[in-house]
Amino acid sequence: MPLGVLQHYTIEPSDLEATKTFYCDVLGLEDGDRPPLGFPGYWLYSGGVPTVHLLGKRQPRDGIVVRGTRKKFKDTGRFDHIAFAATDIDGVRKRLQEKNVQFREQTIPRTGGQQIFLYDPDGVGVELNFPPP
Template sequence: MPLGGLQHYTIEPHDLERTKNFYVDVLGLAIGDRPPLDFPGYWLYSGGQATVHLMGPRKPRDGIVVRGTEKKFEDTGRLDHIAFAATDVEDVRRRLQSKNVKFREQIVPRTGDTQIFLYDPDGVGVELNFPKA
């Protein structure tokens, strides 16, 4: 069974609205269409793809449970970070600074690409990759 590219990742945030606002206001994702699921949440779109799914509280279900609804983590476990292709590093840098978001920036050796690393409100690592101009 060959796999395609990453479809989406899902976060069960501590504060649904705060995390939604971060991904929309700080990172520039767009709230988009979401099926009428039986729990609150958002599908956030990047480049026309529902890339980030945010899940609000939901009822436990039978069968395979990826993560229980009552379990809380102090960190993201073995997940280190999620990376996005990005453009306009100057604009993103200004936006992060204006929102008082702490970040680390580096230039990739050999390629000259710029990377910005930050955390979302729930401690999920986010990497933004900007191709060399």
């Protein structure tokens, strides 16, 4: 069973609106079409693809563990971060500074690619990968 490309990742944020604002206003994702799923949330698009799903408060259903109710795990385990391909490192750096978002940068040894690392409002790590200059 070969896998295809990553379709999306889902976050159950502590503050739905603040997290939507972060991903849209800081990282530039777009709030897009979402089916009427019966609970609040957003599908945030990157390049026309619904990449980040945000879940609002939900009622428990069979087979679904809802944050704040019965949970199977204490946290998301070893999940560390999600990465996006990015362009215009100078523009991104300026945008982050204007929005007072803390970040760190590094250059990838040997390839010269550049990276920016930051965290969303709930501490989910975000990596932005820029091609070598």
